[in-house]
Amino acid sequence: MKKIYFTPGPSQLYFTAEEHIKNALKESVPSISHRSKAYESIHQAAVESIKQLLQLPEGYHVLFTGSATEIWERTIQNLVSYESFHFVNGSFSGRFHEIAENYQINAITKKVAEGQVVKPEEVLIPESTELISITQNETSTGAAQPLEDIKTIRSAFEKPIISLDVVSSAPYIPLDYSLVDTAYFSVQKCFGLPAGLGVWIVNEKCIAKSEEKMNKNKIIGSYHSLPSMIEKSVKNQTSETPNVLGIYLLGKVANDMLTKGIEQIRRETEYKAAVLYQAFEECGQLSPFIKEEKYRSKTTLVAETKCDSSEVINLLSQKGIVLGSGYGKFKKEHIRIANFPTHSKESVELIADELVRNFK
């Protein structure tokens, strides 16, 4: 039996991905030169599909890296000279803070317990802060920062760059990207693609900041400095030989999502999330880890388990369903279920049924 992966990234491939991989092989996509017109078309198609799918405003650029982790590092190298401010409520938001510290930045945090989100009204951000980092969806806990909070922060802080982690929420989350200056995701989450590609969205303010840093003779990296990346990106190229196959697949899957319609994807995501949270509520053995409904992620659903979470995981595994365990210290106490565009309503209903039947 071939299993269906509901792990929150890497996860189940998007249902068209396998066919696109086979077409890529037929078309010799992995063999073409990254300096050829053929590559430039692939690059441009991916960028344009992403821009359209996310409805990026004019002046926003789409860049490619090896991972979202790399984007954390490039963000610090290019956009911060002295001070950054991090909303921290779990392992991934915390990891970005650590990377800033690795670069000897004065990296300030407002930290709340796992399962919470930082409330904008409770943060004090110094005048000197150059970048504010927010995690829309903390994949380790399933806590989501509401979109109203992003608006609140933007209106309170016009000057600093706002960086938003949409790693496991794009393209589901109906974000107005003009509220942030930079955002990023990796393709193995909602896009259902093989890992090894990060997507970095930046606006002109980011480019100007990076150039300003460079002009002050500060180190901003090399082949993946923002000016180098932009210089190549306007020609639909990259500085290095990139993950050509990954970029090809991203363009194809983003285009499939456009054909399906983002509104349809959002409706389905919300329906499936409702089914699963309902099941968590009905099971005596389970309860949603995020107590307040408005902070619950619709794409990464986390339940506390009264039993060892491996009991739940093993039972579903027998039905051909792979769930995620809790992250880090919650390994045995949580299950995490990805609710990505590739996950069908039917398989989500199956999970809900099995949970209710067995863990009532």
Add this chain to the structure above:
Amino acid sequence: MKKIYFTPGPSQLYFTAEEHIKNALKESVPSISHRSKAYESIHQAAVESIKQLLQLPEGYHVLFTGSATEIWERTIQNLVSYESFHFVNGSFSGRFHEIAENYQINAITKKVAEGQVVKPEEVLIPESTELISITQNETSTGAAQPLEDIKTIRSAFEKPIISLDVVSSAPYIPLDYSLVDTAYFSVQKCFGLPAGLGVWIVNEKCIAKSEEKMNKNKIIGSYHSLPSMIEKSVKNQTSETPNVLGIYLLGKVANDMLTKGIEQIRRETEYKAAVLYQAFEECGQLSPFIKEEKYRSKTTLVAETKCDSSEVINLLSQKGIVLGSGYGKFKKEHIRIANFPTHSKESVELIADELVRNFK
């Protein structure tokens, strides 16, 4: 007609790659968690096959990055505090030097014209140099630094780290890796795999140097600092979600090469190189760009063309063969032909016949 790619990277996929990709999809390799036992087995298999294929000495580690370009940057960040020395004889060796300058390192070069190699007896390397960079095979020109030169440099300079670019020569080149401290390649060259994965080989001296730099409170990067990479690598893991599919494929293809036998691969490479250089000599319109035979690459063969090189490229294209154009300023004056393990003797003989018939 499906074309055969003789471009020097990306190039033709290794002849077993497509089958391995299909198996990977069957086995859900792109969906498994990078923190699972299943991933650790894939990682370990790739590392062990590379160690065996390249006959790495005890104490040498195999690490994964997004590209060989990234390895240039990580090398500078981790292994150099003040001064590096670069043998430069073309665009790629020159690019590493530029990256060192981007990091404000005193990056000294010994530069010779394209088509030449730097002669070890002609370099003066200061006592203060921390790292010597040599490019075994300068892919832009087809000039190869003889293995005796690596020996000469190692015996003359015990203290500095020696970094060897084997991007387009491994695993063909019968290098004794104990002569160098670090070496690197990307998988879209001789390994015939989709781009998006770099392989970084480091010994204990590199790790110690990086730790020394860190202990002096200098910045050595973050998730891809050498200590972070080693910490994960000993557990057969990576800091970030890596290109899992790429690592799986690398392990499979390296294993296929072991089964075929590296000696057989080397004999075939030498036979095919001889056939092509012979054709270059026989064609009045062509001549090997590298004049002295001992400096000619066996894996990236470059010919000067009396006509516009696009004439040669277009003619072969009609026969289903994709050759590379010259690199950079040599675009119209050179052809470049990859001679990688996947390229069959028959197709190389076909290229040689066509060249001799049409460009006599």
